[in-house]
Amino acid sequence: MKKETRVTHQPKVTLPEGNIPVVSPVYRSVKFTYPTxxxxxxxxxxxxxxxxxxxxxxxxxxxxxxxxxxxxxxxxxxxxxxxxxxxxxxxxxxxxxxxxxxxxxxxxxxxxxxxxxxxxxxxxxxxxxxxxxxxxxxxxxxxxxxxxxxxxxxxxxxxxxxxxxxxxxxxxxxxxxxxxxxxxxxxxxxxxxxxxxxxxxxxxxxxxxxxxxxxxxxxxxxxxxxxxxxxxxxxxxxxxxxxxxxxxxKTYYLRYERHSENALAIAEYLNGRDEVERVCYPGLPDDPNHELAARQMDDFGGVLSFDLRADKAETWAFIDALELFATAASLGATESLVSPVDLYQAGDLSAEEAAGAGIRESTVRLAVGIEHVDDLLGDLEQAFGKVFG
Ligand SMILES: Cc1ncc(COP(=O)(O)O)c(C=O)c1O
The missing domain is CATH 3.40.640.10 (Type I PLP-dependent aspartate aminotransferase-like (Major domain))
Incomplete structure (x- = not known):
């Protein structure tokens, strides 16, 4: 076989019977064939x-x-x-x-x-x-x-x-x-x-x-x-x-548990801040959805929303002041994210529909990651200090 052909018909490596990879192989092939x-x-x-x-x-x-x-x-x-x-x-x-x-x-x-x-x-x-x-x-x-x-x-x-x-x-x-x-x-x-x-x-x-x-x-x-x-x-x-x-x-359960623990600690912290009017996280014992959520779920995940006692400019300034929370609209990854809800999650809703869904100019969503919670709390603390003095 010429080498030009060999590069497209490469050597096959097969494992002896009983020799099993601990991690399954990745089948990248688009096509699969049979001898006849x-x-x-x-x-x-x-x-x-x-x-x-x-x-x-x-x-x-x-x-x-x-x-x-x-x-x-x-x-x-x-x-x-x-x-x-x-x-x-x-x-x-x-x-x-x-x-x-x-x-x-x-x-x-x-x-x-x-x-x-x-x-x-x-x-x-x-x-x-x-x-x-x-x-x-x-x-x-x-x-x-x-x-x-x-x-x-x-x-x-x-x-x-x-x-x-x-x-x-x-x-x-x-x-x-x-x-x-x-x-x-x-x-x-x-x-x-x-x-x-x-x-x-x-x-x-x-x-x-x-x-x-x-x-x-x-x-x-x-x-x-x-x-x-x-x-x-x-x-x-x-x-x-x-x-x-x-x-x-492979790390799903470890991650989900950590997301949930971090989110609960942050929800509790926000609940105690004067600048925060309302925290929405079903893991909080005083959340109106807590009892039902606790019956339906084992843990409550990494996302929470809260309303600042602030106008739109202060809300955006608070979001911009966060350093560890990247401003982006996703969730469930290792790193923490923050988003202005009316802008990122409610752009298609009329003012009336957004109000009906409880969304305000001052609503902030956090998608909490798996960093050390002390660093996340510290970041929130410094952003509160910077914007609200
Ligand atoms: C609740 C929910 N459903 C569906 C999606 C869509 O997922 P994807 O971006 O993978 O299409 C998202 C994305 O943020 C989501 O939050």
């Missing part, structure tokens, strides 16, 4: 074999199986981002003439998808306040309502809906439940009879702020119903990202 066409059509090849990585890939499959198990379900589809996971369920489950119920207390691009983009396909929506129990009952009872998409805790104000009540009501009316479980994490809320969980794996899953990913999780039947669209739509997770996410998940 006949072999590629065999029962085992059809059931467990791989062909093309947009359809399925062993490394991505490993991640899907792990994510499904953490969420107490049978199966999952890994996709390229959290938004792709939301779109996969929306397009997979809704058709023209159907209605979806969403909430003002939802991640902004999700509202944009439902309010601006779905109507192009003839799919109607109702947007309610997450605490509007009467509205929820009314909308679920409509014949055309087919799906509800909600978060717990909600982004960014950390409200906690009663998931069991939501599910019971949805089931009574034949409404498919989709829980964006990004904030609570893969280990939470598996005990509820939710139809589909969606996650941005960009956050706690990957955990290091260097990968984008998403996951749809459900029963085998529900996931099988989406698989064809997922493969055809092509928003597949890249195997390199799958590997990095698998690696990130």
């Amino acid at each position: 066409i006949e072999a590629s059509l065999g029962a085992d090849a059809k059931a467990r074999g791989y062909d093309y990585s947009r359809d399925s890939n062993p490394t991505t499959r490993q991640l899907e199986l792990l994510a499904a198990e953490l969420q107490d379900r049978d199966d999952a589809i890994a996709v390229a981002s959290g938004m792709a996971s939301i779109w996969l369920v929306l397009l997979g489950k809704l058709k023209a003439g159907d209605r979806i119920v969403i909430f003002a207390e939802t991640y902004r691009p999700t509202r944009v998808a439902v309010r601006e983009l779905l109507p192009r396909f003839g799919i109607e929506f109702t947007m309610l306040g997450i605490e509007d129990r009467a509205g929820i009952e009314r909308e679920f009872a409509r014949d055309d309502t087919k799906l509800v998409l909600f978060e717990s805790p909600t982004n960014p104000m950390m409200l906690v809906p009663d998931i069991a009540a939501f599910v019971a009501l949805a089931q009574r009316h034949g409404v498919t439940t989709v829980l964006d479980n990004t904030f609570a994490g893969l280990h939470s809320h598996g005990q509820f009879d939710i139809d589909y969980y969606v996650h941005s794996m960009t956050k706690y899953g990957g955990g290091h702020g260097d990968t984008l990913g998403g996951m749809v999780i459900g029963s085998s039947e529900r996931i099988a119903a989406l698989r064809k669209l997922a493969v055809n739509m092509g928003s597949t997770m890249d195997p390199g990202v799958s590997y990095l996410t698998l690696r990130g998940l």
